[in-house]
Amino acid sequence: MPIQNYIILAAALFCIGVSGVLIRRNAIIVFMCIELMLNSVNLMLVAFSKMHYALSNAQGKGISESIGSDAQLFVFFIMVVAAAEVSVGLAIIVMMYRNVHSTDINFLNRLKN
Amino acid sequence: MTATEILFWFLSALALFSALMVVISKNPVHSVLWLIVVFFSISGHYILLNAQFIAIVNLIVYAGAIMVLFLFVIMLMNLNANTEPQRNSLVRLAGVVAGGLLLTVMISALRSANEITNSKATMSEGDIGLIQNLGKILFTQYVVPFELSSVLFLSAMVGAVVIGKKE
Numbered sequence: 360m361p362i363q364n365y366i367i368l369a370a371a372l373f374c375i376g377v378s379g380v381l382i383r384r385n386a387i388i389v390f391m392c393i394e395l396m397l398n399s400v401n402l403m404l405v406a407f408s409k410m411h412y413a414l415s416n417a418q419g420k421g422i423s424e425s426i427g428s429d430a431q432l433f434v435f436f437i438m439v440v441a442a443a444e445v446s447v448g449l450a451i452i453v454m455m456y457r458n459v460h461s462t463d464i465n466f467l468n469r470l471k472n
Numbered sequence: 473m474t475a476t477e478i479l480f481w482f483l484s485a486l487a488l489f490s491a492l493m494v495v496i497s498k499n500p501v502h503s504v505l506w507l508i509v510v511f512f513s514i515s516g517h518y519i520l521l522n523a524q525f526i527a528i529v530n531l532i533v534y535a536g537a538i539m540v541l542f543l544f545v546i547m548l549m550n551l552n553a554n555t556e557p558q559r560n561s562l563v564r565l566a567g568v569v570a571g572g573l574l575l576t577v578m579i580s581a582l583r584s585a586n587e588i589t590n591s592k593a594t595m596s597e598g599d600i601g602l603i604q605n606l607g608k609i610l611f612t613q614y615v616v617p618f619e620l621s622s623v624l625f626l627s628a629m630v631g632a633v634v635i636g637k638k639e
Contacts, residue, residue, distance in 0.1 A: 360480055360595055362588050368484050370578040372491050372510075378571030379495035382564045384557040387500055387546060391507050394538065395491055398514055401530075405523050405601075409593040412600055425609055428600040432614055434526050435606070438533050439621045443628035445538050449545050450635040456549050463557040 365406035372399035386452050386462045397441050404430045476595050479520060487513040498553040500546045504539060511535040521593060523601030
């Protein structure tokens with residue numbers, strides 16, 4: 360599969376996530392759109408790792424089994440960080456709901472005054 | 473058109489449609505369910521790319537753990553379509569236009585880059601995504617980041633408990 364297809368797919372998913380962050384006011388939905396953006400980046404990294412593997416095999420240099428697997432480990436670490444981020448972020452949202460009885464992010468502008 | 477291509481286009485269409493539905497749907501529970509569909513289709517893409525370890529981890533961590541956490545929080549707060557705050561239509565239009573412009577810029581910048589013209593992602597060959605290879609590298613080259621991520625998890629757990637605790 361040409362790599363351009365994966366680039367377009369991942370960019371479209373990322374931009375849907377960006378639009379979701381901009382147009383939704385519920386803090387949980389905004390958080391889910393951030394997860395969507397993280398996942399599109401993961402998809403791009405895996406596609407590039409397979410492209411790198413194919414390129415270095417085609418050039419015939421350094422045919423080792425492990426070429427390109429760094430990117431997949433980066434994806435693994437991104438997932439680890441995302442899981443930690445979700446646990447802390449949802450705790451913050453629950454705390455906010457307990458204080459203002461809403462998840463509307465427009466209630467978070469109190470620092471302005 | 474081979475079976476791989478058909479699967480690729482089907483999974484791409486499914487991912488894009490359900491990502492749109494995540495943003496569009498009024499009920500937060502429906503958004504979570506559509507996001508689970510997105511994660512399943514992205515896992516399908518990983519399997520097509522023969523990255524089996526990442527596919528399984530994606531299913532277990534995202535579709536299994538994180539989405540259940542989201543559902544718990546939404547049901548705990550009793551959110552539904554009636555309590556959903558809405559932005560006015562001008563801000564919505566601005567958000568959609570901003571996202572579309574970003575998409576245009578990214579695609580036009582990346583489409584004709586020198587490094588990626590005529591390069592393909594190998595679909596079903598190569599065993600770099602298998603758990604044997606990834607495990608070997610994870611526990612030799614990347615053992616320090618692996619241990620650091622366990623410290624990160626511990627601090628995230630402590631942080632979540634401290635933040636969520638009643639005063």
